[in-house]
Amino acid sequence: MGEKVWYITTPIYYPSDNLHVGHAYTTVAADALARFHRLKDESVLFVTGTDEHGQKIQKKADQAGQSPLEFVSGIVEFIRDPLWKRLGISYDDFIRTTEERHHDVVQEIFRRLLEKGDIYKGVYEGWYCLPDETYWTESKLVEGKCPDCGRPVERVRQESYFFRLSRYQERLRQYIIDHPDFIQPTSRRNEMLSFIDSGLEDLSVSRTGISWGIPVPGDPEHVIYVWFDALVNYLTAAGYLRDPAQFSAVWPANVHLVGKEIVRFHTVIWPVILMALELPLPERVFGHGWLLIGQAKMGKSLGNAVNPIELLDRYGVDPVRHYLLREVPFGADGSYTEEALILRTNVDLANDLGNLLSRTTAMINRFAQGGVPARVVEADDGILSREAAKVSGEVDEAMQNLSISDAIGAIFRLVGRANKYIEEQKPWDLSKNQQTIQLSNVLYGLWETLRVVSVLLTPFLIDTPARIREQLGLDTPVLHYREAEFGFDGKDIRVDRGEPLFPRLEKPQAIVPDQVSQEESLIGIEDFQKLQLRVGTIRACEVVEGADRLLKLTIFDGQRDRTIVSGIRAHYDAAALIGQQVVLVANLKPVTLRGIVSEGMLLAGSSDDALSLVAPITPLPEGARVK
Numbered sequence: 001m002g003e004k005v006w007y008i009t010t011p012i013y014y015p016s017d018n019l020h021v022g023h024a025y026t027t028v029a030a031d032a033l034a035r036f037h038r039l040k041d042e043s044v045l046f047v048t049g050t051d052e053h054g055q056k057i058q059k060k061a062d063q064a065g066q067s068p069l070e071f072v073s074g075i076v077e078f079i080r081d082p083l084w085k086r087l088g089i090s091y092d093d094f095i096r097t098t099e100e101r102h103h104d105v106v107q108e109i110f111r112r113l114l115e116k117g118d119i120y121k122g123v124y125e126g127w128y129c130l131p132d133e134t135y136w137t138e139s140k141l142v143e144g145k146c147p148d149c150g151r152p153v154e155r156v157r158q159e160s161y162f163f164r165l166s167r168y169q170e171r172l173r174q175y176i177i178d179h180p181d182f183i184q185p186t187s188r189r190n191e192m193l194s195f196i197d198s199g200l201e202d203l204s205v206s207r208t209g210i211s212w213g214i215p216v217p218g219d220p221e222h223v224i225y226v227w228f229d230a231l232v233n234y235l236t237a238a239g240y241l242r243d244p245a246q247f248s249a250v251w252p253a254n255v256h257l258v259g260k261e262i263v264r265f266h267t268v269i270w271p272v273i274l275m276a277l278e279l280p281l282p283e284r285v286f287g288h289g290w291l292l293i294g295q296a297k298m299g300k301s302l303g304n305a306v307n308p309i310e311l312l313d314r315y316g317v318d319p320v321r322h323y324l325l326r327e328v329p330f331g332a333d334g335s336y337t338e339e340a341l342i343l344r345t346n347v348d349l350a351n352d353l354g355n356l357l358s359r360t361t362a363m364i365n366r367f368a369q370g371g372v373p374a375r376v377v378e379a380d381d382g383i384l385s386r387e388a389a390k391v392s393g394e395v396d397e398a399m400q401n402l403s404i405s406d407a408i409g410a411i412f413r414l415v416g417r418a419n420k421y422i423e424e425q426k427p428w429d430l431s432k433n434q435q436t437i438q439l440s441n442v443l444y445g446l447w448e449t450l451r452v453v454s455v456l457l458t459p460f461l462i463d464t465p466a467r468i469r470e471q472l473g474l475d476t477p478v479l480h481y482r483e484a485e486f487g488f489d490g491k492d493i494r495v496d497r498g499e500p501l502f503p504r505l506e507k508p509q510a511i512v513p514d515q516v517s518q519e520e521s522l523i524g525i526e527d528f529q530k531l532q533l534r535v536g537t538i539r540a541c542e543v544v545e546g547a548d549r550l551l552k553l554t555i556f557d558g559q560r561d562r563t564i565v566s567g568i569r570a571h572y573d574a575a576a577l578i579g580q581q582v583v584l585v586a587n588l589k590p591v592t593l594r595g596i597v598s599e600g601m602l603l604a605g606s607s608d609d610a611l612s613l614v615a616p617i618t619p620l621p622e623g624a625r626v627k
Ligand code: ME8
Pocket: 010, 011, 012, 013, 014, 015, 021, 022, 023, 025, 026, 051, 230, 231, 233, 257, 258, 259, 260, 261, 262, 289, 290, 291, 292, 297, 298, 299
């Protein structure tokens, strides 16, 4: 038997409208997982697609004066290109439920279950939620409305085919108990267990009076319920009944990634269909949280959907992916705001990562004439190599657990550690003091860390890993996760000083400056020259007791240590500031704060809750004038 293919799916989306950032969220997450497993040399099948049948789509098409197939085809094309293409979605298969391969599998499954008696014909009388395409019994309604979406339901009475969920209630319950990883996160598992305990009734799996769907075999008055049709896509794409060799390599799926509102379909109806077919169940169904606008779910019908194409136009693919993958712990709900996207990009990508790269390449040019220095093991403190090894292990583990945001968090911890290492090691002093072996090791360590970071970021970001590597002088793509460890020989490699990786972004409202107020407050150069701004290095830092906003800093300004009291305590850990360079106003009249004489002021940028000290991008001698 060949190797098991790692099979991951997203929900197949309704092409009833253009997709929004919520759909991009699931799809980008699945893509990162697929890319991660490919980087580990596994064969991967990553499938996404569209759920094209059902009454809701038919109504939309009628309104647009088009046939349902015409109507959805335009949207589906747009989803594939430009939407998924520009987001870098590396799907292996895109399944449309209107394809013949799917039609045949759905009918065959229906036929088999009819034959087994797991599907039977009866009369359905109850409630139907059209937007959700879901049937409900009286007892499950909440205040007479759909318990999932809160919208009105309509009364229906019709002949229908039923699927015997009730027959499998106990078996399903036991399966979920015996397989603690089947439904994740755990909170969703508990919800499903109590749903099952409240009793499973047989499910109506056909409708009459609509034509846009797959007909029940032998009874074309009935079309198959759209959720039954949709769930089967996971089998169709795996080659079920069509390609036995592919199917045995692919099935069962490793992960069905879905939003939390459709976990029930995937962990009650879907496993029972598979049990009835005597097929193994997927390894896990992971129900992630929602992106919210304010308190409400971002959604097509709520009028608060954000168009991913606009974000891509404005920010480019990597800031958008980074934000979606990093901002919210995977599994939880989280608010979407454009301000948070900008802040994330500035802090992580422009500042931490961008600065590390520009400082490293600048120092290699300045102190090693652009050639990657060799590592001299005896003099190596191993700080960065150990941290890199630890982080690549953590990323691996987090990705196996689908903790995508934690994985990226670990990578940026490594970036942060390397930035701090520069301050600790002070390569400019090593150069001045001609400590050449130590200098080589430090520069090599920084270069290696950035190379490892380029490997670790490969599943998440599309262009950035190659852009980092280009500046590092590497023209080879990342091929394997194993490359995420120290030991690369940088001999003969020339480092390039390229463009900044990410420009710092302005807040959207700040992009258009207010002309009038700007002119009123213009100053001449002579005003600016009154300010003496100088570079200093923080030598000591402590909290000011009894003042929860203040830190007391000792800063060397090139001539002497001066004390400055600054209101930045909420934003910085005192110990972490030691060794950092800052810009200070050196000719400010001293003031006494909390009994301490403060001789100057630190420059910092701030907006709303964010604050960041201003510092030279590459280190400067203390006392250097800023102008
Ligand atoms: O449910 N936050 O399709 P759909 C996070 N066709 N994710 C969101 C989201 C949000 N605000 N909004 C949507 C269907 N999603 C069925 C699926 S599968 C056999 C059939 C994502 O177009 C999330 O993955 O309504 C959610 O489950 C999916 O889009 C719903 O997409």
